[in-house]
Amino acid sequence: MLKINKLADYGLVVMSCLAQQTRPLNARGVTELTHLSLPTVKKVLKLLARAGLLVSVRGAQGGYALARTPELISLSCVLVALDGELSITDCSQAAGLCMVEHFCGIRHNWKMINQLFQKILNDITLADMLKPKMKLNVCLPETVS
Amino acid sequence: MLKINKLADYGLVVMSCLAQQTRPLNARGVTELTHLSLPTVKKVLKLLARAGLLVSVRGAQGGYALARTPELISLSCVLVALDGELSITDCSQAAGLCMVEHFCGIRHNWKMINQLFQKILNDITLADMLKPKMKLNVCLPETVS
């Protein structure tokens, strides 16, 4: 459960790859470094560029580069670009999507959990993901009434 | 992204419903209280019972009841019963599932995030979900190298 789709998974791999380059890298170059298939890499690059996370240079010698430094790119925005907003349940994101919304007493609590997860993904940056062994210093959630 | 499937969603609704009963409730009764369709409710009940979260009583006047008090039922085990183990990416759960595992530098960090999410879902109980407004007191994660 709670899996991100493949495209989002690849997306982070691609972002990591580009974060380690000093100049724009084209789709073929990304393929060689990541061992992902070329058509898939192209698709991911286009989506990331459209989301404003990459800047593209067209024409010969063109390619893609990060739009900002890795410290300023959250894990969240990469995943959202390729897999939409985080919503654990239909009801936790927006109202009116669930048939039994009016009979269900737990919607508020789902929203709280959703927000917590969003916050976590927001606070982790691409730079963090590049560290060999990221540590998450977290006071675990204490649920109180 | 990170959506649980409908069955898991329904599962928690059903568990909440049963947590508020003082005696076993049959599938029809759950349907009436939750407004979910009968076939779906039956399916969910069977899966929850098989996972040991509910005890079933067969025959006339039979039905289902929680196997333990809500304080002892984690959100995690309900979701796992209906939607499998939490694994944000293929690589974060088990080795050997991802083609590019050997070329990818971020697997360890995904595992850390996966563990964090697991811990959160483990620490929230069905009893917490029944509270009108659960609060999550969390020190937000500080990522350090």
Add this chain to the structure above:
DNA sequence: TTAAAATGGGACTATTTTAGTACTCATTAA
């Protein structure tokens, strides 16, 4: 001016997953 190298934007198809339903067997209380 032209050819080659890149990205940009769609469209398309096969596969897999999900959702929902139905049917039959086993069990039990009245």
Add this chain to the structure above:
DNA sequence: TTAATGAGTACTAAAATAGTCCCATTTTAA
């Protein structure tokens, strides 16, 4: 004995996912 009820399984339709390909546009460089 009978009706109520869960257990197990199989099935179908719909939706999401994954992966690929094509062609237009832009830019560099010869």
